[in-house]
Amino acid sequence: MSASLLELHDVSAGYGRTTVVNKLSFSVAEKDRLAIIGRNGVGKTTAMRAIMGLCSWCTGRILFEGQDISPLAPHERAMHGLGYVPQTRDIFPSLTVEENLVSGLKGRPRRAIDDAYAMFPRLAERRRLPGMQLSGGEQQMLSVARALLGRPRLLLLDEPLEGLAPLVRHDLLRAFHQMSQDIGITVIMVEQQVKEALAYSKTVMVMERGAAVHSGWSRDLLPDDQALERFVGLADH
Numbered sequence: 001m002s003a004s005l006l007e008l009h010d011v012s013a014g015y016g017r018t019t020v021v022n023k024l025s026f027s028v029a030e031k032d033r034l035a036i037i038g039r040n041g042v043g044k045t046t047a048m049r050a051i052m053g054l055c056s057w058c059t060g061r062i063l064f065e066g067q068d069i070s071p072l073a074p075h076e077r078a079m080h081g082l083g084y085v086p087q088t089r090d091i092f093p094s095l096t097v098e099e100n101l102v103s104g105l106k107g108r109p110r111r112a113i114d115d116a117y118a119m120f121p122r123l124a125e126r127r128r129l130p131g132m133q134l135s136g137g138e139q140q141m142l143s144v145a146r147a148l149l150g151r152p153r154l155l156l157l158d159e160p161l162e163g164l165a166p167l168v169r170h171d172l173l174r175a176f177h178q179m180s181q182d183i184g185i186t187v188i189m190v191e192q193q194v195k196e197a198l199a200y201s202k203t204v205m206v207m208e209r210g211a212a213v214h215s216g217w218s219r220d221l222l223p224d225d226q227a228l229e230r231f232v233g234l235a236d237h
């Protein structure tokens with residue numbers, strides 16, 4: 001595989017006195033699609049927030065393209081090419097779809113929005129609707145589309161399939177595939193829809209209690225129901 005785009009070295013992070021991510025180390029190669037899976041509360045979201053510089057405290061080293069980004073503020077990390085779609089879908093509910101997209105342009109020409117509409121045609125049909133009138137899947141599409149307008153080299157997706165019906169998940173996954181193939185974007189996807197995440201991703205990391213307990217190829221873990229049961233409790237899914 002090619003050189004690492006992102007490397008975490010002994011990264012710990014948490015809230016107040018609580019340590020949630022505990023000496024986490026992993027790397028993501030350029031063009032990889034990494035799935036991070038694990039039970040509720042093991043620290044997946046906190047790890048994403050640590051990468052983006054959004055934790056109240058964080059120690060260890062985070063390298064992006066070989067540069068230590070740990071001292072950088074969140075917006076500086078975004079300028080370096082990190083994109084983030086949080087678990088809560090950060091759209092503006094009272095702004096229209098189009099206005100939400102404009103807010104993600106960050107100086108790029110307005111026609112870049114057409115690329116977003118090409119990837120998510122449903123957004124084009126709903127361009128004049130306020131964000132709050134979109135379905136959950138459409139809100140997720142809008143959140144992803146807006147993050148893509150910043151042209152990130154690495155996109156962090158935190159449970160993009162959460163709460164969505166199978167058909168909508170299918171549409172989103174198709175867009176994610178297109179994004180990986182056409183734009184060549186590197187993706188980290190945190191997901192509880194384990195089978196879908198493993199089918200989409202190339203590599204996988206399993207987290208338990210703030211640390212990585214397994215890393216490998218997604219295609220090896222996908223058919224291994226026993227391991228999946230042990231790691232995430234397949235019965236939960």
Ligand SMILES: Nc1ncnc2c1ncn2[C@@H]1O[C@H](COP(=O)(O)OP(=O)(O)OP(=O)(O)O)[C@@H](O)[C@H]1O
Nearest residue numbers: 015020038039040041042043044045046047087192
């Ligand atoms: N803002 C916060 N302040 C204090 N504790 C927090 C905060 N956010 C998360 N935690 C705690 O950190 C732990 C890990 O949370 P985190 O959101 O990283 O887990 P997760 O793996 O993403 O879980 P889920 O699968 O439910 O999204 C939990 O015990 C949670 O209660």
Ligand SMILES: [Mg+2]
Nearest residue numbers: 044045046087
């Ligand atoms: Mg989470």
